[in-house]
Amino acid sequence: MSNNTEAIPVLKEKIATSTRILVRERLIGPFGHPSARIPGTDLVAVLGHTHDDVKDLAETEPSDVVVMDLEGEVVEGSMDAPGERFMHTEIYRARPDVGAVIHAHPMHCIAFSMTDVPLAPVWHLCTLFADGVPVHKSAVQIDNTERGRAVAAALADRKGILLKGHGLTVVGSTIEEATVSAVNLERSARLQIMAQGIGSVEAIDRSELTDELLTDGLTLEEYTHTQWDYWAVELAR
Numbered sequence: 001m002s003n004n005t006e007a008i009p010v011l012k013e014k015i016a017t018s019t020r021i022l023v024r025e026r027l028i029g030p031f032g033h034p035s036a037r038i039p040g041t042d043l044v045a046v047l048g049h050t051h052d053d054v055k056d057l058a059e060t061e062p063s064d065v066v067v068m069d070l071e072g073e074v075v076e077g078s079m080d081a082p083g084e085r086f087m088h089t090e091i092y093r094a095r096p097d098v099g100a101v102i103h104a105h106p107m108h109c110i111a112f113s114m115t116d117v118p119l120a121p122v123w124h125l126c127t128l129f130a131d132g133v134p135v136h137k138s139a140v141q142i143d144n145t146e147r148g149r150a151v152a153a154a155l156a157d158r159k160g161i162l163l164k165g166h167g168l169t170v171v172g173s174t175i176e177e178a179t180v181s182a183v184n185l186e187r188s189a190r191l192q193i194m195a196q197g198i199g200s201v202e203a204i205d206r207s208e209l210t211d212e213l214l215t216d217g218l219t220l221e222e223y224t225h226t227q228w229d230y231w232a233v234e235l236a237r
């Protein structure tokens with residue numbers, strides 16, 4: 001298996017951008033971390049364990065990203081991997097289709113994790129989760145392999161999972177897709193809470209969704225890159 005070293009700097013840059021977007025959207029900080037599989041390898045680029053330096057994650061740079069193997073051992077970088085790295089490693093082991101994982105702690109999604117009300121496909125930019133968002137019924141830190149496996153098993157073939165009283169984990173084929181999806185899941189949770197305060201909520205009808213679970217007329221490329229590119233421009237302001 002190659003190390004695919006040429007892909008690593010590109011992914012480090014994208015993970016730094018993802019981190020800055022997730023901070024701005026109040027999904028992470030000080031806890032939470034995006035990661036991406038280095039294509040064709042069993043290696044993962046992940047935001048390092050930055051807590052010791054009390055670093056502002058809004059200023060995350062590619063040098064804050066480390067490379068780890070699927071045992072969670074850092075093979076490149078000057079920091080440890082995050083404590084909850086096993087959620088990432090065990091999802092990559094279980095899901096060959098997954099190229100990126102976001103773990104975050106946004107308030108509106110956490111509110112749903114405390115209830116028996118499911119997150120529903122109510123917003124046209126958040127129908128990728130129309131197959132449902134399961135809830136992992138534990139709030140503990142996912143700081144060992146066994147706990148990582150339990151989250152991966154509960155996630156199964158879905159695109160996202162809530163961790164009860166703790167946070168969310170969202171997967172995607174790319175870091176751009178996973179980042180956009182995680183932000184939109186939190187925005188949709190907020191919208192659903194607002195709508196439930198007004199009255200009964202009706203989800204978007206499945207017949208209006210494509211096979212990719214996007215609203216008809218929207219492609220995955222458009223969904224992902226229109227938002228990622230726009231948010232990256234906003235960060236530069």
Ligand SMILES: [Zn+2]
Binds near residue numbers: 103104167
């Ligand atoms: Zn966490």
